[in-house]
Amino acid sequence: MLLCSLTFSFVIFQEHTNNYALVIHGGAGNMSRLKHDTLAMKAYRAALEEALEIGESILKNGGKSLKAVEATIRYMEDNPLFNAGKGAVATATGTHELDASIMQGATINAGAVGGVTRVRHPITAAIEVMNNSPHVLLVGEGANAFAESRGLEMVDPDYFNVAKKKRNEKSGSGIIAPIIDKMGTVGCVALDKMGNITAGTSTGGMSGKKWNRIGDSPIIGAGTYANNKTCGISCTGHGEFFIRYAVAYDVSALMEYRQWSLSKSANFVIQEKLKKAGGNGGLVGLDAKGNIVMSFNTAGMFRGYSKNGHRETFVFGKGTMKF
């Protein structure tokens, strides 16, 4: 049996510019029980592959990074394996409150929704906030109403309950739901052939959350950040730490102000600063040259990347990775 390192990160270097790159995550956490559930593991790996394929096909054909991020995350929101959209975990009272955000590196423009309860694709609601409102962050019933006014697909709150049941059925061992407890956020960062970076994140938030808690996923600078000058970042983990440490923007600040590389910056924030503070989680990111980083300080992180026609997906640390 291979050993699983508790902290791990890696970088794929890219020499060419004017190409595309895509990186995704499906949450980080203590998912060690997955190791003994081949069926569940296969389902997650297949879902990550499919998500990458969707974004890749858009980027390969010269599509915009915004479109690639939206399509990739919409797929993950519809897949009940992940704690986002359909698969969102329940609050303490059994309801579902979803958060999402988007940011474009070319314009430093951003949009986000927090605590939406009737929107099928929160990532699209976040894009609508960015493109068709003067605001960055809308929450609760106001965000629902705005999404509806923009013609987005609305669902009955029960839609998310059905997903929960399905998720439990899908796993032979019944362990999928607990695995993604608290940390099943999804995220995607893309670089298109025009050199533009977009980052997006979507989540059902913390399982059993109360009092309309908002995590880092809809907070620009915490869960999501993008700037063509530096990088695009999407985070997953214990959201309160990611807010307090402005994790996504901090990676960009280190690159800009210390001239550090993407990987050095990301690893410093996740493996040093955040770990020291007791904050569990990880991030995926890329820079304008297509360098990709995936860094996490938990047992595992659902993740994958695509570039130069090559795709790879991973769940655990170095021990189970294929380079």
Next chain:
Amino acid sequence: MLLCSLTFSFVIFQEHTNNYALVIHGGAGNMSRLKHDTLAMKAYRAALEEALEIGESILKNGGKSLKAVEATIRYMEDNPLFNAGKGAVATATGTHELDASIMQGATINAGAVGGVTRVRHPITAAIEVMNNSPHVLLVGEGANAFAESRGLEMVDPDYFNVAKKKRNEKSGSGIIAPIIDKMGTVGCVALDKMGNITAGTSTGGMSGKKWNRIGDSPIIGAGTYANNKTCGISCTGHGEFFIRYAVAYDVSALMEYRQWSLSKSANFVIQEKLKKAGGNGGLVGLDAKGNIVMSFNTAGMFRGYSKNGHRETFVFGKGTMKF
């Protein structure tokens, strides 16, 4: 008549450590009509003086920066001249949704509430979130319920309507309410004799806001940030820009990663980055040595500081300032 510069910032240098310092703002904006309303001007200056006196008396007697920030902001929340607490501006539908946040530089701990409608002192609700919940940000009815469960003073939503009427009566010329339109947020940053920095911000948000819009005030890293290693910052202005540019944390990042001074960092963010992006507003801040900065790129900003037993308050730029 003195000229009023559209952009201005200044710094008071402090040689001593182990002392206290306090800096406040009551919003930034185009408040040029105030120049011809002596009555209103006097009322604002008196309110700023009183706010400073409250925080100063706590710090002078060895009290904690958290207590000083809370007491100072509670006073400003109760004063209908400011767009916070009682004086909060109305949403598009005539309701009042209040935001506030707090952060402590010693622990990098933080708390915030967004869109509360029944809490008399949102700053105290933010402190309760920080100290007595596992979360950083609660919004809407959940945040109301949490505040109530902590025994905070709850008010009828009409409390804020009454304040609006009173505010209009108070001004001889009736121009006070429009002056603080959009940009009357209040904020306070304090350094206590133990060397600990606390920053807090409270607001009624953007006048006429829709869809449960959340601005930068309850967003840690955007409207508020504190770190004993660098600085404490409270912002005011067009919140969407402050979120996209992670303004409060950016000042700290420049100090930490570029070894810039507080004033150089703050001025770069407000006068260069934000101005270039078209973002109007300003900030107040201080570092662990008691250096104070107040920087804004609008016509004026209600502001003041206290240190070494000396208090000063200002509304417009250099032209009307007394050093």
